[in-house]
Structures are given as structure tokens and as C-alpha cells.
Amino acid sequence: MATGKRKLATEFLQFLADIYDPATGAVSCMRLAGCLGMTETALRRRWLRRGVRVSWEQFADELLSVLDAAQLQRRDLNQAIDWYFNAPIEQCGSKTADELVVAGEAGRLLRELDTCGVWMHATLDWARARLRA
Numbered sequence: 069m070a071t072g073k074r075k076l077a078t079e080f081l082q083f084l085a086d087i088y089d090p091a092t093g094a095v096s097c098m099r100l101a102g103c104l105g106m107t108e109t110a111l112r113r114r115w116l117r118r119g120v121r122v123s124w125e126q127f128a129d130e131l132l133s134v135l136d137a138a139q140l141q142r143r144d145l146n147q148a149i150d151w152y153f154n155a156p157i158e159q160c161g162s163k164t165a166d167e168l169v170v171a172g173e174a175g176r177l178l179r180e181l182d183t184c185g186v187w188m189h190a191t192l193d194w195a196r197a198r199l200r201a
Contacts, residue, residue, distance in 0.1 A: 079145050080136055095128040104149060114170050122172070130174035134165050137181045 087103055089096040101111040115127045138148035156162040159180055160173070168177045 080139055083145055084132070094125065095132070097124065097128075100128065100131075104153075114166070117170050118172060127169075131169050134169055134174055134177055134181075137178055138165065141181065 083103065087095050087099040089099065097111055097115075098108045101108040104111065115122070115124060118127055135145070135148055135152060138151055139145050142148045142151060152165040154164060156164060157168070157177070157180070160168055160177060163171070165177055168174065
């Protein structure tokens, strides 16, 4: 089990290395957007929906915290990213993780993942089954 956790940690550390700007030491919006499969403009719009009081750093930290927790549940970063954008979370009003982070509810989502992580598997698997049907 420790080996699996180490592999996950290594995968996420590589992801972080890919999205940080070496010149500034901060998360690059352009690099993060690319890793998430979206445009920089689309990611910036999500951040701006949070309002002017939320810094880019705070928004990026919340998004990355949710992805990190999701990866631990899904055991795969690509599946965690897919879940983040596409799976409705029943316990959170059928909103996606992305919608919750944009709404400023990352803390609530992280608590749900921590206490009820099992539902993440069922939610994503249920959503995929519906798409295939």
C-alpha cells in the first residue's frame, strides 16, 4: 500500500512541477489550464467568477487541493481530473467539483471527500454508466 501511495505522490508532484512557472515560483494559469485540457481564458473565467477578493493563488490552491484529494480516491490523476469536471456530486446538490470550487465551496468538498470518500467512486462510475447507456 505504501508503494501505491508513493506512486500517487510522485505523479502529483510531477503534475505540480509541470504547472509551476520556474521564473516566479507560482502556479502558471496557462500551464494549469493546459494540464486540465482547457484554455487559459476558460480557467481565468472560472477564477474571476469567484470575485475580486480571491487571489489567483488561493483559487489555484483550492483547485489543486481538491484534485490531490480526488487523485487519492481515484488512484489516477486523469480520472481525478475527469471526475472534477464531469461527475455530479449528489451530496453537494449534484454540482461538480469544479462548480463547487468556483462557488467557493472547496472546503466543504474536501470535508466530504475526507469523510465520505467512497461516494466519489460510485458517483463517477454511475455517471459513466449513464453516458454509455
